[in-house]
Protein backbone atom coordinates (compact mmCIF):
# COMPACT_ATOMS: atom_id res chain seq x y z
CA UNK A 1 0.00 0.00 0.00
CA UNK A 2 1.35 3.40 -0.87
CA UNK A 3 0.66 6.25 1.46
CA UNK A 4 1.34 9.87 0.69
CA UNK A 5 0.95 12.74 3.03
CA UNK A 6 -1.19 15.47 1.69
CA UNK A 7 -0.56 19.16 2.09
CA UNK A 8 -2.38 20.29 5.13
CA UNK A 9 -3.02 23.31 7.25
CA UNK A 10 -3.14 23.81 10.95
CA UNK A 11 -6.58 22.85 12.14
CA UNK A 12 -8.67 23.54 15.15
CA UNK A 13 -8.06 20.21 16.81
CA UNK A 14 -5.00 21.31 18.76
CA UNK A 15 -6.79 20.53 21.98
CA UNK A 16 -6.07 16.87 21.32
CA UNK A 17 -2.56 17.66 22.40
CA UNK A 18 -0.93 17.22 19.07
CA UNK A 19 0.40 19.61 16.55
CA UNK A 20 -2.63 18.79 14.50
CA UNK A 21 -3.39 19.43 10.90
CA UNK A 22 -6.51 19.17 8.92
CA UNK A 23 -6.99 17.68 5.59
CA UNK A 24 -7.46 20.07 2.75
CA UNK A 25 -8.46 17.42 0.27
CA UNK A 26 -11.60 17.55 -1.76
CA UNK A 27 -13.15 14.57 -0.08
CA UNK A 28 -12.48 15.86 3.41
CA UNK A 29 -15.91 15.99 5.03
CA UNK A 30 -14.94 19.25 6.62
CA UNK A 31 -14.15 20.97 3.36
CA UNK A 32 -10.91 22.62 2.40
CA UNK A 33 -8.96 23.47 -0.71
CA UNK A 34 -8.61 20.96 -3.47
CA UNK A 35 -5.21 19.38 -3.13
CA UNK A 36 -5.62 15.73 -3.83
CA UNK A 37 -6.00 14.21 -7.23
CA UNK A 38 -7.74 11.26 -5.60
CA UNK A 39 -9.83 10.39 -2.56
CA UNK A 40 -8.38 11.13 0.79
CA UNK A 41 -8.75 9.55 4.16
CA UNK A 42 -8.51 11.90 7.10
CA UNK A 43 -6.86 10.00 9.84
CA UNK A 44 -6.34 10.81 13.49
CA UNK A 45 -3.16 9.23 14.59
CA UNK A 46 -3.24 7.99 18.10
CA UNK A 47 -1.62 10.12 20.77
CA UNK A 48 1.94 9.37 21.62
CA UNK A 49 2.62 7.76 18.29
CA UNK A 50 2.85 10.67 15.92
CA UNK A 51 0.74 13.68 15.11
CA UNK A 52 -2.36 13.34 12.99
CA UNK A 53 -1.75 13.70 9.33
CA UNK A 54 -3.88 13.55 6.30
CA UNK A 55 -3.02 10.62 4.17
CA UNK A 56 -3.76 10.13 0.54
CA UNK A 57 -4.36 6.53 -0.21
CA UNK A 58 -3.07 4.81 -3.23
CA UNK A 59 -5.88 3.87 -5.64
CA UNK A 60 -5.18 0.22 -4.90
CA UNK A 61 -5.25 1.15 -1.26
CA UNK A 62 -5.97 -0.58 1.96
CA UNK A 63 -9.47 -1.40 1.01
CA UNK A 64 -7.97 -3.57 -1.69
CA UNK A 65 -10.56 -2.24 -4.08
CA UNK A 66 -9.30 0.05 -6.82
CA UNK A 67 -9.75 3.71 -6.13
CA UNK A 68 -12.08 3.15 -3.27
CA UNK A 69 -11.65 3.82 0.38
CA UNK A 70 -15.38 4.19 0.60
CA UNK A 71 -16.71 1.31 2.59
CA UNK A 72 -19.94 0.85 0.79
CA UNK A 73 -19.74 -2.36 -1.14
CA UNK A 74 -22.70 -1.43 -3.23
CA UNK A 75 -22.46 -0.37 -6.80
CA UNK A 76 -26.12 0.59 -7.06
CA UNK A 77 -25.81 3.24 -4.35
CA UNK A 78 -28.90 1.90 -2.58
CA UNK A 79 -28.85 2.14 1.15
CA UNK A 80 -28.84 -1.07 3.13
CA UNK A 81 -31.65 -1.78 5.53
CA UNK A 82 -30.45 -2.38 9.09
CA UNK A 83 -33.77 -3.60 10.46
CA UNK A 84 -32.18 -6.97 11.29
CA UNK A 85 -30.33 -5.36 14.20
CA UNK A 86 -32.40 -5.49 17.33
CA UNK A 87 -31.78 -5.40 21.08
CA UNK A 88 -28.13 -4.89 22.00
CA UNK A 89 -27.11 -5.28 18.36
CA UNK A 90 -29.15 -2.20 17.50
CA UNK A 91 -26.85 -0.19 19.76
CA UNK A 92 -24.13 -0.69 17.14
CA UNK A 93 -26.14 1.77 15.02
CA UNK A 94 -26.37 4.19 17.94
CA UNK A 95 -22.59 4.23 18.44
CA UNK A 96 -21.85 4.37 14.71
CA UNK A 97 -24.20 7.33 14.40
CA UNK A 98 -22.47 9.08 17.30
CA UNK A 99 -19.00 8.63 15.79
CA UNK A 100 -20.16 9.65 12.34
CA UNK A 101 -21.81 12.76 13.76
CA UNK A 102 -18.66 13.73 15.63
CA UNK A 103 -16.50 13.00 12.58
CA UNK A 104 -18.71 15.28 10.47
CA UNK A 105 -18.48 18.14 12.93
CA UNK A 106 -16.50 21.17 11.70
CA UNK A 107 -14.30 20.73 14.75
CA UNK A 108 -14.22 16.92 14.85
CA UNK A 109 -13.40 14.83 17.87
CA UNK A 110 -12.44 11.89 15.69
CA UNK A 111 -11.22 11.57 12.12
CA UNK A 112 -13.36 8.81 10.74
CA UNK A 113 -14.53 9.36 7.18
CA UNK A 114 -15.51 5.73 6.86
CA UNK A 115 -17.93 6.04 9.76
CA UNK A 116 -19.61 8.89 7.90
CA UNK A 117 -19.85 6.88 4.71
CA UNK A 118 -21.03 3.83 6.56
CA UNK A 119 -23.80 5.70 8.36
CA UNK A 120 -24.82 7.29 5.06
CA UNK A 121 -25.02 3.86 3.47
CA UNK A 122 -27.46 2.51 6.02
CA UNK A 123 -31.18 3.00 5.76
CA UNK A 124 -32.22 3.53 9.34
CA UNK A 125 -34.08 6.05 11.46
CA UNK A 126 -30.99 7.27 13.33
CA UNK A 127 -33.00 10.20 14.67
CA UNK A 128 -34.73 7.97 17.17
CA UNK A 129 -31.52 7.71 19.21
CA UNK A 130 -31.75 11.36 20.22
CA UNK A 131 -28.65 13.40 21.01
CA UNK A 132 -25.27 12.44 19.65
CA UNK A 133 -22.76 13.43 22.30
CA UNK A 134 -19.00 13.13 22.17
CA UNK A 135 -18.65 10.24 24.61
CA UNK A 136 -18.67 7.47 21.99
CA UNK A 137 -16.06 9.19 19.82
CA UNK A 138 -13.91 9.93 22.86
CA UNK A 139 -14.17 6.28 23.88
CA UNK A 140 -13.07 5.20 20.42
CA UNK A 141 -10.01 7.45 20.76
CA UNK A 142 -9.13 5.80 24.07
CA UNK A 143 -9.27 2.36 22.45
CA UNK A 144 -7.31 3.50 19.39
CA UNK A 145 -4.55 4.89 21.55
CA UNK A 146 -4.16 1.78 23.67
CA UNK A 147 -4.24 -0.49 20.61
CA UNK A 148 -1.71 1.69 18.81
CA UNK A 149 0.63 1.56 21.79
CA UNK A 150 0.47 -2.23 21.78
CA UNK A 151 0.86 -2.49 18.02
CA UNK A 152 3.82 -0.15 18.05
CA UNK A 153 5.58 -2.64 20.31
CA UNK A 154 4.22 -5.68 18.48
CA UNK A 155 3.45 -4.62 14.91
CA UNK A 156 2.39 -8.06 13.70
CA UNK A 157 0.05 -8.76 16.58
CA UNK A 158 -3.59 -9.61 16.12
CA UNK A 159 -6.35 -7.34 17.38
CA UNK A 160 -9.53 -9.11 18.39
CA UNK A 161 -12.47 -6.73 18.36
CA UNK A 162 -15.18 -8.39 20.42
CA UNK A 163 -18.65 -7.01 19.72
CA UNK A 164 -17.15 -4.84 17.04
CA UNK A 165 -20.48 -3.60 15.80
CA UNK A 166 -19.89 -1.09 13.01
CA UNK A 167 -16.54 0.16 14.22
CA UNK A 168 -14.05 1.22 11.55
CA UNK A 169 -11.10 0.98 13.91
CA UNK A 170 -9.09 -1.33 11.63
CA UNK A 171 -8.86 1.40 9.01
CA UNK A 172 -8.17 4.20 11.49
CA UNK A 173 -5.28 2.22 12.98
CA UNK A 174 -4.07 0.94 9.65
CA UNK A 175 -3.69 4.47 8.38
CA UNK A 176 -2.18 5.70 11.60
CA UNK A 177 0.54 3.10 11.92
CA UNK A 178 3.24 3.15 9.25
CA UNK A 179 3.69 -0.11 7.37
CA UNK A 180 1.02 -1.75 9.47
CA UNK A 181 0.95 -5.53 9.33
CA UNK A 182 -1.32 -6.28 12.26
CA UNK A 183 -4.19 -8.64 11.70
CA UNK A 184 -7.75 -8.20 12.82
CA UNK A 185 -10.47 -10.49 14.10
CA UNK A 186 -14.04 -9.26 14.35
CA UNK A 187 -16.39 -11.14 16.64
CA UNK A 188 -20.04 -10.14 16.74
CA UNK A 189 -23.46 -11.66 16.40
CA UNK A 190 -24.47 -12.89 12.92
CA UNK A 191 -26.73 -9.95 11.86
CA UNK A 192 -23.99 -7.44 12.65
CA UNK A 193 -21.27 -9.42 10.89
CA UNK A 194 -23.55 -9.77 7.88
CA UNK A 195 -24.08 -6.01 7.74
CA UNK A 196 -20.32 -5.46 8.01
CA UNK A 197 -19.80 -7.95 5.19
CA UNK A 198 -22.25 -6.12 2.95
CA UNK A 199 -20.92 -2.66 3.64
CA UNK A 200 -17.26 -2.72 4.54
CA UNK A 201 -14.29 -3.67 2.38
CA UNK A 202 -12.73 -7.04 2.92
CA UNK A 203 -9.03 -7.55 3.55
CA UNK A 204 -6.86 -10.64 3.82
CA UNK A 205 -5.85 -9.27 7.21
CA UNK A 206 -9.41 -9.31 8.56
CA UNK A 207 -11.20 -12.40 9.81
CA UNK A 208 -14.85 -12.03 10.73
CA UNK A 209 -16.44 -14.48 13.10
CA UNK A 210 -20.21 -14.41 13.37
CA UNK A 211 -20.89 -15.77 16.83
CA UNK A 212 -21.26 -14.71 20.42
CA UNK A 213 -18.10 -13.66 22.20
CA UNK A 214 -19.34 -15.97 24.94
CA UNK A 215 -18.90 -18.95 22.65
CA UNK A 216 -15.19 -19.23 23.31
CA UNK A 217 -14.47 -21.23 20.17
CA UNK A 218 -13.48 -17.92 18.53
CA UNK A 219 -10.31 -18.17 20.62
CA UNK A 220 -9.21 -21.23 18.65
CA UNK A 221 -9.06 -19.08 15.52
CA UNK A 222 -6.76 -16.45 16.99
CA UNK A 223 -3.09 -16.88 16.17
CA UNK A 224 -1.56 -15.15 19.16
CA UNK A 225 2.06 -15.99 18.35
CA UNK A 226 2.89 -12.33 17.60
CA UNK A 227 0.80 -10.92 20.41
CA UNK A 228 -2.87 -10.23 20.90
CA UNK A 229 -4.79 -7.12 21.84
CA UNK A 230 -8.43 -7.78 22.70
CA UNK A 231 -10.99 -5.00 22.70
CA UNK A 232 -14.48 -5.12 24.15
CA UNK A 233 -15.74 -1.64 23.30
CA UNK A 234 -19.27 -1.20 24.54
CA UNK A 235 -19.83 -4.88 25.29
CA UNK A 236 -19.29 -5.99 28.88
CA UNK A 237 -21.93 -3.73 30.43
CA UNK A 238 -24.65 -5.54 28.44
CA UNK A 239 -23.59 -8.97 29.72
CA UNK A 240 -24.60 -10.61 32.96
CA UNK A 241 -21.86 -10.30 35.60
CA UNK A 242 -20.92 -13.99 35.42
CA UNK A 243 -20.77 -13.81 31.62
CA UNK A 244 -18.55 -10.71 31.65
CA UNK A 245 -16.23 -12.13 34.31
CA UNK A 246 -16.13 -15.50 32.55
CA UNK A 247 -15.04 -13.79 29.34
CA UNK A 248 -12.31 -11.81 31.10
CA UNK A 249 -11.06 -14.94 32.89
CA UNK A 250 -10.97 -17.03 29.75
CA UNK A 251 -9.14 -14.32 27.78
CA UNK A 252 -6.54 -14.05 30.57
CA UNK A 253 -6.19 -17.82 30.60
CA UNK A 254 -5.86 -18.22 26.83
CA UNK A 255 -3.75 -15.23 25.84
CA UNK A 256 -0.72 -14.79 28.12
CA UNK A 257 1.35 -11.80 27.03
CA UNK A 258 -1.69 -10.14 25.55
CA UNK A 259 -3.75 -7.18 26.66
CA UNK A 260 -7.48 -6.69 26.92
CA UNK A 261 -9.26 -3.38 27.00
CA UNK A 262 -12.87 -2.71 27.90
CA UNK A 263 -15.03 0.15 29.10
CA UNK A 264 -17.65 0.21 31.79
CA UNK A 265 -20.34 2.72 32.76
CA UNK A 266 -20.58 4.23 36.25
CA UNK A 267 -21.78 1.65 38.79
CA UNK A 268 -24.83 3.77 39.51
CA UNK A 269 -26.24 3.15 36.03
CA UNK A 270 -27.35 -0.39 36.76
CA UNK A 271 -29.00 0.76 40.00
CA UNK A 272 -30.69 3.88 38.67
CA UNK A 273 -31.77 2.45 35.33
CA UNK A 274 -32.27 -1.31 35.77
CA UNK A 275 -34.52 -1.35 32.71
CA UNK A 276 -32.13 0.66 30.59
CA UNK A 277 -31.56 4.36 30.15
CA UNK A 278 -33.95 6.37 28.07
CA UNK A 279 -31.97 8.03 25.27
CA UNK A 280 -34.93 9.76 23.69
CA UNK A 281 -38.70 9.59 23.68
CA UNK A 282 -38.47 6.84 21.09
CA UNK A 283 -35.49 4.86 22.32
CA UNK A 284 -34.36 3.17 25.49
CA UNK A 285 -30.84 1.76 25.68
CA UNK A 286 -30.91 -1.91 26.78
CA UNK A 287 -30.18 -2.65 30.46
CA UNK A 288 -26.56 -2.67 31.58
CA UNK A 289 -26.34 -5.24 34.37
CA UNK A 290 -22.54 -5.30 34.63
CA UNK A 291 -20.21 -2.68 36.01
CA UNK A 292 -17.38 -2.48 38.51
CA UNK A 293 -15.89 0.31 40.55
CA UNK A 294 -12.26 1.31 40.12
CA UNK A 295 -11.23 -0.51 43.28
CA UNK A 296 -13.03 -3.69 42.20
CA UNK A 297 -11.27 -3.46 38.85
CA UNK A 298 -7.89 -3.01 40.52
CA UNK A 299 -8.48 -6.21 42.49
CA UNK A 300 -8.66 -8.23 39.29
CA UNK A 301 -4.87 -8.34 39.27
CA UNK A 302 -4.73 -10.29 42.50
CA UNK A 303 -7.79 -12.45 42.03
CA UNK A 304 -8.00 -13.53 38.40
CA UNK A 305 -5.25 -15.93 37.33
CA UNK A 306 -3.30 -14.54 34.39
CA UNK A 307 -4.06 -10.87 35.01
CA UNK A 308 -0.80 -9.23 35.95
CA UNK A 309 -1.76 -5.58 35.94
CA UNK A 310 -4.84 -3.41 35.67
CA UNK A 311 -4.48 0.04 34.17
CA UNK A 312 -7.10 2.71 34.66
CA UNK A 313 -6.78 4.78 31.49
CA UNK A 314 -7.47 8.50 31.25
CA UNK A 315 -10.32 9.97 29.30
CA UNK A 316 -9.13 11.53 26.05
CA UNK A 317 -9.95 15.18 25.52
CA UNK A 318 -12.91 16.09 23.40
CA UNK A 319 -14.26 19.42 22.25
CA UNK A 320 -15.51 22.36 24.28
CA UNK A 321 -15.34 23.15 27.96
CA UNK A 322 -17.15 20.03 29.14
CA UNK A 323 -15.39 17.38 27.06
CA UNK A 324 -12.05 19.10 26.78
CA UNK A 325 -11.65 20.23 30.38
CA UNK A 326 -14.32 19.18 32.85
CA UNK A 327 -14.83 15.49 32.09
CA UNK A 328 -11.14 14.60 31.67
CA UNK A 329 -10.33 16.46 34.90
CA UNK A 330 -13.26 14.86 36.74
CA UNK A 331 -12.05 11.46 35.47
CA UNK A 332 -8.66 11.97 37.11
CA UNK A 333 -9.95 13.01 40.53
CA UNK A 334 -9.42 10.49 43.32
CA UNK A 335 -12.77 11.41 44.80
CA UNK A 336 -14.76 10.57 41.69
CA UNK A 337 -12.80 7.52 40.61
CA UNK A 338 -15.08 5.08 42.42
CA UNK A 339 -18.26 6.45 40.87
CA UNK A 340 -17.30 7.22 37.32
CA UNK A 341 -17.10 4.80 34.42
CA UNK A 342 -13.80 3.27 33.36
CA UNK A 343 -11.55 2.53 30.43
CA UNK A 344 -9.65 -0.46 31.71
CA UNK A 345 -6.59 -2.14 30.24
CA UNK A 346 -5.51 -5.55 31.51
CA UNK A 347 -2.04 -7.04 31.08
CA UNK A 348 -2.05 -10.77 30.78
CA UNK A 349 1.11 -12.43 32.03
Ligand SMILES: C[S@@+](CC[C@H](N)C(=O)[O-])C[C@H]1O[C@@H](n2cnc3c(N)ncnc32)[C@H](O)[C@@H]1O
Pocket residue numbers: 088089090091092095096162163164165166167187188189192211212213214232233234235238
Ligand atom coordinates in the same frame (compact mmCIF):
# COMPACT_ATOMS: atom_id res chain seq x y z
C1 LIG B 1 -22.93 -0.79 22.03
S1 LIG B 1 -22.67 -1.82 20.64
C2 LIG B 1 -20.95 -1.56 20.49
C3 LIG B 1 -20.50 -1.75 19.09
C4 LIG B 1 -19.07 -1.28 18.85
N1 LIG B 1 -18.16 -1.98 19.69
C5 LIG B 1 -18.97 0.20 19.02
O1 LIG B 1 -18.35 0.64 19.99
O2 LIG B 1 -19.50 0.90 18.19
C6 LIG B 1 -22.82 -3.45 21.31
C7 LIG B 1 -22.38 -4.54 20.37
O3 LIG B 1 -22.30 -5.75 21.13
C8 LIG B 1 -22.68 -6.80 20.29
N2 LIG B 1 -22.97 -7.93 21.15
C9 LIG B 1 -23.91 -8.05 22.09
N3 LIG B 1 -23.83 -9.24 22.69
C10 LIG B 1 -22.79 -9.88 22.11
C11 LIG B 1 -22.20 -11.15 22.31
N4 LIG B 1 -22.65 -12.01 23.22
N5 LIG B 1 -21.14 -11.48 21.54
C12 LIG B 1 -20.68 -10.63 20.61
N6 LIG B 1 -21.20 -9.43 20.39
C13 LIG B 1 -22.24 -9.06 21.13
C14 LIG B 1 -23.86 -6.24 19.56
O4 LIG B 1 -24.20 -7.00 18.43
C15 LIG B 1 -23.33 -4.84 19.23
O5 LIG B 1 -22.62 -4.85 18.03
